[in-house]
Amino acid sequence: xxxxxxxxxxxxxxxxDIATSYxxxxxxxxxxHMNASxxxxxxxxxxxxxxxxxxxxxxHAFTNSMDNVYYTPTGHGYYNASGGNSALAQWTLKYAAGxxxxxxxxxxxxxxxxxxxxxxxxxxxxxxxxxxxxxxDLA
Amino acid sequence: MSTIIADNLTxxxxxxxxxxxxxxxxxxxxxxxGLAKAWVNFDGVGTVAISxxxxxxxxxxxATGQYRYTMSSAMSSYDYSVTFAQAVDDPDGSTDxxxxxxxxNHGCLPKTTTVxxxxxxxxxxxxxxxxxxxxLGDLA
Numbered sequence: 606x607x608x609x610x611x612x613x614x615x616x617x618x619x620x621x622d623i624a625t626s627y628x629x630x631x632x633x634x635x636x637x638h639m640n641a642s643x644x645x646x647x648x649x650x651x652x653x654x655x656x657x658x659x660x661x662x663x664x665h666a667f668t669n670s671m672d673n674v675y676y677t678p679t680g681h682g683y684y685n686a687s688g689g690n691s692a693l694a695q696w697t698l699k700y701a702a703g704x705x706x707x708x709x710x711x712x713x714x715x716x717x718x719x720x721x722x723x724x725x726x727x728x729x730x731x732x733x734x735x736x737x738x739x740x741x742d743l744a
Numbered sequence: 745m746s747t748i749i750a751d752n753l754t755x756x757x758x759x760x761x762x763x764x765x766x767x768x769x770x771x772x773x774x775x776x777x778g779l780a781k782a783w784v785n786f787d788g789v790g791t792v793a794i795s796x797x798x799x800x801x802x803x804x805x806x807a808t809g810q811y812r813y814t815m816s817s818a819m820s821s822y823d824y825s826v827t828f829a830q831a832v833d834d835p836d837g838s839t840d841x842x843x844x845x846x847x848x849n850h851g852c853l854p855k856t857t858t859v860x861x862x863x864x865x866x867x868x869x870x871x872x873x874x875x876x877x878x879x880l881g882d883l884a
Contacts, residue, residue, distance in 0.1 A: 607763075608756035614747040622747065629764050632778030636825040636880040648823035648881060650777045669771035679827040683854050734854075736825035738880050743766030743773065 634676065635739035637665060641682065641718050641731040661718040661729030662699065669743050670711045676741025678709070682718040682732035695719050695727070696737050714739065781824070782815045782879040788864070789873045799879075809869030811862050817883055818857040824881025826855065828862050830872045857884065 616622035637649040644657035656664040680696030699708040699715040708715035718735050719727040753775075755761045762775040782799035786792060792805040803813040854861040860879070864872050 610748060612746045612748045614745065615753075616747050616749040618749065618751045628775065628779075629767060632764070632773070632775065633780070633880045634773065634778065636777075638823040638825050638881070648821070648825075650880075651773065669766065669773065672766075672768045679829075680825070681827060736827075738825050738827055738878070742768060744768040744770040 630742065631740075633738050633740055634669075634671065634743050635665070635667060635678075635714075636737065637680075638734070638736045639663070640733055641735050642733050644731075658715065659729070660731055662715070663718070664708075664713050664715040665737070666713040667711075671739070672711070672742035672744045674706070674709055674711055676739050678714050678716070678737060678739040680716065680735065680737025682720075682730070682735040696735055697727075711744065777882065778880075780878050780880055781817075781819065781883050783877065784813055785874075785876045786811075786813075787873050788875050789871045806861065807869065809864040809871055811875070813860055813862075813877070815858050815860075815879070819879070820857070820882040820884045822855055822857060824855075824879055826860055826877060826879050828875070828877045830864055830875045 612625055614622050614624055615628065633650065635649075635651045637652050637655075638647045639645065639649075639655060640647065641661065641663065644655065644663070646652060646655050651668050652665055653668040654666040656666070658664060678698065682696055695718070697717050697719060698705060699717050716737065717727075717729055718732055719729050753762055760776055763772045764775045764778075765772055780798070782797075784797040784800045784803065785795045786797075786803055787795060788805070788809075788811055792803050792811065794800060794803055799816050801814045801816040803811060806812050860877065862877065864870055864875070
């Protein structure tokens with residue numbers, strides 16, 4: 606039988622303590638390391654599926670849904686010199702005619718992986734490596 | 745209110761897996777996997793210096809706007825997640841939008857199980873006085 610502890614505070618032998626709410630609220634609820642060019646996931650937490658919507662456009666579905674849409678996803682791609690692009694890759698929330706609310710849901714988040722050139726123009730690109738995280742409250 | 749006093753937490757069924765209940769109470773999640781495994785705040789102007797950090801052994805100035813940090817305890821593989829941010833004050837006086845990210849050459853990933861390489865770009869690589877990065881994934 607698995608052990609179970611119900612507690613409000615964790616305290617070290619040295620006397621430092623932290624409320625368990627910091628452990629639960631402060632833990633990442635999602636992370637992913639993915640290969641955009643292969644549309645595959647190498648490692649993840651709380652990701653049930655990865656959908657390739659087009660070049661540099663992916664939807665990450667969560668196994669366990671977030672409590673609301675006010676969670677904080679962040680991420681990156683990385684520039685590979687062999688990719689022929691001159692700038693660093695970015696991982697950005699999808700925003701189009703439907704607005705952010707169409708893409709940032711409690712059950713999934715849709716992101717664009719882009720590079721920004723010297724003129725500050727963005728272009729979607731399927732980078733070999735990209736990674737993202739999300740913090741917030743699970744349902 | 746209850747308090748647990750301990751120096752170490754270890755899973756009973758599986759040493760590396762402790763489950764916590766979600767904020768809403770509808771789900772459970774691995775405690776270990778959700779914890780940040782390293783973070784760093786550093787000054788990237790002049791002699792690069794770590795201001796505060798966790799699981800970080802050193803940081804190196806590779807070139808203007810390009811940095812590399814080394815973690816004390818290694819990750820289990822390179823398949824971990826990293827994010828990176830910088831302050832918005834632009835040291836070159838332009839109004840360009842900065843982009844940050846991870847630079848690789850010759851087809852190699854910009855990270856190993858202990859080292860992450862990153863860069864800061866606004867048309868050219870630029871140094872910044874306030875940078876931060878967080879690592880999530882599995883420790884070895």
